[in-house]
Structures are given as structure tokens and as C-alpha cells.
Amino acid sequence: MWPLPREDTNDLLKLCPFGTTQFGLGLVFLTVGGQMVSATENALINTLETPLAVAWVWVCFSEAPSVANFAGGMIVMAAVVGHVWHSNRSRLAVAAT
Numbered sequence: 001m002w003p004l005p006r007e008d009t010n011d012l013l014k015l016c017p018f019g020t021t022q023f024g025l026g027l028v029f030l031t032v033g034g035q036m037v038s039a040t041e042n043a044l045i046n047t048l049e050t051p052l053a054v055a056w057v058w059v060c061f062s063e064a065p066s067v068a069n070f071a072g073g074m075i076v077m078a079a080v081v082g083h084v085w086h087s088n089r090s091r092l093a094v095a096a097t
Helices: 006-034 039-046 049-061 067-096
Strands: none
Touching (some): 039 067, 049 067
């Protein structure tokens, strides 16, 4: 196990920036942004973390998700985007009157 083989060391070096940027920085943004929306919307937007994590792994490491994972992630993202879009339209309509 120790010392790590060269291949494992390279993988660990790739995982360090992935962990600090995707999860660490993402949680900081969610915490700061969570203060600007209601608790319900914050919880709904937090559900995007899982499908976006799969997308980042796909982009960064070329590990393609299965069709079921891709379809499920698209459903979750479409639901969240649709809700945010609809709620913003409602807010703009109320503000215009």
C-alpha cells in the first residue's frame, strides 16, 4: 500500500483540485447564495449538487455516466431550472404591478 505506485499518485494529484474546487468552493457558494433565497429554494437548488458532480467527473476524468444516470440528472436539473424560472417570472409580475 505505501509508498503509492506512480499511477495512484497521479490520480491523487488530480483529485485534490477536484475536491477543493467542486465540493469546497461549491459549498461556499451555496452557503453565501443560500442567504439570498428562501430555505425552500435553497434546498431545491442544493439538489443540483449530485447531478453536477457526475457531470464534473465526466468532463474532468472522461468517465461517462450510464444512460440512467444521465437521464435522472437531466430530470433533476430541468425541474430545478423550471422552478427557478417560473418563480422569477411570478416575482417579476408582482413587482410590475
